Amino acid sequence: MTAPAPKPKESLQETLQQVVRILNRHKLVESLVHKQEMPRHDLVETIVHKQNLAELESRLGQLHPADIAFVLESLPLEDRLTAWSLVKPEFEGDVLLEVSDTVRETLLADMDRAEILAAAEHLDTDELADLAPDLPQDVMSELIGSLEEEERAELQSALSYADDQVGSLMDFDMVTIRDDVTLEVVLRYLRRFEELPNHTDKLFVVDNDQRIKGVLPIKKLLITDPELEVAAVMAHEVVMFRPDEDAGEAAQAFERYDLVSAPVVDSTNKVIGRLTVDMMVDVIREEGDAEMLSLGGLKEDEDLFSSVWRSARNRWPWLAVNICTAFIASRVIGVFEGTIQHLVALAALMPIVSGIGGNTGTQTVTLVVRGLALGQINQASARRLIIKEHAIALLNGCVWGGVLGVIAALLYRDLPLGVVMTAAMVLNLQVAALVGLLVPLTMEKLGRDPAYGSSVFLTAATDSMGFLIFLGLATIFLL
Secondary structure, X not given: OOOOOOOOHHHHHHHHHHHHHHHHXXXXXXXXXXXXXXXXXXXXXXXXXXHHHHHHHHHHHOOOHHHHHHHHHOOOHHHHHHHHOOOOHHHXXXXXXXXXXXXXHHHHHOOOHHHHHHHHOOOOHHHHHHHHHHOOHHHHHHHHHHOOHHHHHHHHHHHOOOOOEHHHHOEOOOOEEOOOOEHHHHHHHHOOOOOOOOOOOEEEEEOOOOEEEEEEEXXXXXXXXXXXXXXXXXEOOOOOEOOOOEHHHHHHHHHHHXXXXXXXXXXXXXXXXXXXXXXXXXXXXXXXXXXXHHHOOOOOOOOOOOXXXXXXXXXXXXXXXXXXXXXXXXXXXXXXXXXXXXXXXXXXXXXXXXXXXXXXXXXXXXXXXXXXXXXXXXXXXXXXXXXXXXHHHHHHHHHHHHHHHHHHHHHHOOHHHHHHHHHHHHHXXXXXXXXXXXXXXXXXXXXXXXOOOHHHHHHHHHHXXXXXXXXXXXXXXXX
């Protein structure tokens, strides 16, 4: 059964609101009927129950699987499961592929073994490989046993690679041709297909052992003299990937070269699969989501509507770190209690020093994390970047620290206080630039996500050092 066409974003938001209204109406009417005493109460309650659910089922049936996934991810757990029970069985497998990992867990937990098998039987081997980590072991074993030998080998091949490797994302549905045939023969060959594999913008030209020799773009096939042989018109320069390469780097290559599809080859250049742009878009989106969550110290499996207990546990590690760093900052302030008592203006000004330092450091962290994600930073460029960021911090510190120093001097009629304010800003911005550079670079060197927890460490450094620098200078020069 062909899935409906995707909806534009504005229309999708309207659809979500319609689904929410139907669910709310369903719960309200069901609650009212349940409380009322009337003849044949059970029959009336059943009719009311089915009426709204039938409307919701019809609404969901008009949506593309990706749009259904968006709706499910946007609903609280109870409503999500209600809507999920109304999704057509032939679309369930595609929807499971589209939702996030944590939402997929909640949906699979609500399905019995037979339902999971029915949903998975419509999927290709590469799609089964995507679902495999979340499926029960007995279900996966039965699915593997039901496949033909070639499909089983393809699935096992995809499962042999890690989630972040190209091999786990390979699509095995592709078209290969020989270079010693004419374009007319190729056209006749293509007409045998009911439809070409999705995102087929080029045909892979191979030899007798399936080793890649070049590619034939579809557009060139259509406009070139059909009497010519493939070898005369094919492109010999091919962007191709190894199955053990990093998927994120492959996604960057797709963006850099504007690729729609590309072959995946083994060590002998034998074509074993292909990558397509839709897979790479998913990789880029997932990496972007993970990076955004990591900057706040959250795990990438955070579900917006997961239980309070699960969400709270997800946030505990960095909250614990924050408590420790906040305690350190408070102890720094405590050391200078006497200074603050003598000059109360310091209490009003020191949050400005730490706050501006935090903002400056966040800009540096964001820039470095982006550069690392794009592969633009290496050992040589890192040194130049450190020098550049410190120069920027020095310039900003002198300019904006000077502005704040003048304001502080005029506001409190104390010129030395303005000078201390300026000096503290210059020094703390240097600290912010250094931490903003070193934290993500160190995380990257340790093999961790460079964004993970960077903002937490940055806040700790700019707060503690900002207070220490500002109050220390005030103690030395103002008392």
